[in-house]
Amino acid sequence: MTDYEMTSCLSAVADQLLKEVQxxxxxxTQIPDDLLIALRFVFGSCALQAxxxxxxxxxxxxxxFSGRRAYQVxxxxxxxxxxxxxxxxxxCPAFTYTVLRRNDSLLCKHILAAYLSQAMGLSQQETVSDQQMSSILSGRAAATDT
Structure with a gap:
């Protein structure tokens, strides 16, 4: 199995695990121990941090209002x-280093927290104008800065 095939397979397992969590x-309204163990097994230490x-x-x-969405962690x-x-x-630096450079992990704790909070319906919600969203997506502002 090539590295790409292994990463694809692991990604499919991660997607299925997130669906099961949801x-x-x-x-x-809780995550049972077996799923917590699975999260730790698939995502490593960043699962508990997330x-x-x-x-x-x-x-x-x-x-x-136009439907664009991002998560701020x-x-x-x-x-x-x-x-x-x-x-x-x-x-974040952890994503750049462990995910992109070293290929040691699928995700960093921030993006895993975004996925898990989405699956569990536990994220804060904030609606901004399209102009504000453009600033957020370009990295010029946080949602609460505008």
Whole structure:
């Protein structure tokens, strides 16, 4: 199996796991131990860090009237990261290093927190104008800055 095939397979497992988290959380409003173990197995230590960010209400889904959407995650260092679930990207140094350069992980804790909060329906919600969203997407402003 090539590295690409292995990454594709692991990505499919991760997608299925997130769907299972969504289904189970909707039914039971909690994540059972077996799914927590699976999250840790697939995503490594960033799974617990992502769940911690969700517990701290650090994830905000920012959407505009035209339907564009991004997630802003307040990291443990106090920096705000705009994560793009549509293209699977976070601008944090951990994503650049462990995901893009070393290919050691599928995600960083910020984008995993965005995916999990989306699956669990636990992100803060903020609606902004299309102009504000353009500023957020270009990296010029945070949702609350405008």
């Amino acid at each position: 289904k189970t959380y909707q039914e039971k 769940l911690d960010l969700i517990d701290k209400r650090s994830v905000t889904c920012v959407s505009s 307040m990291g443990g260092s106090g920096l705000l990261y705009t994560c793009y679930t549509s293209c699977h990207y976070c601008p």
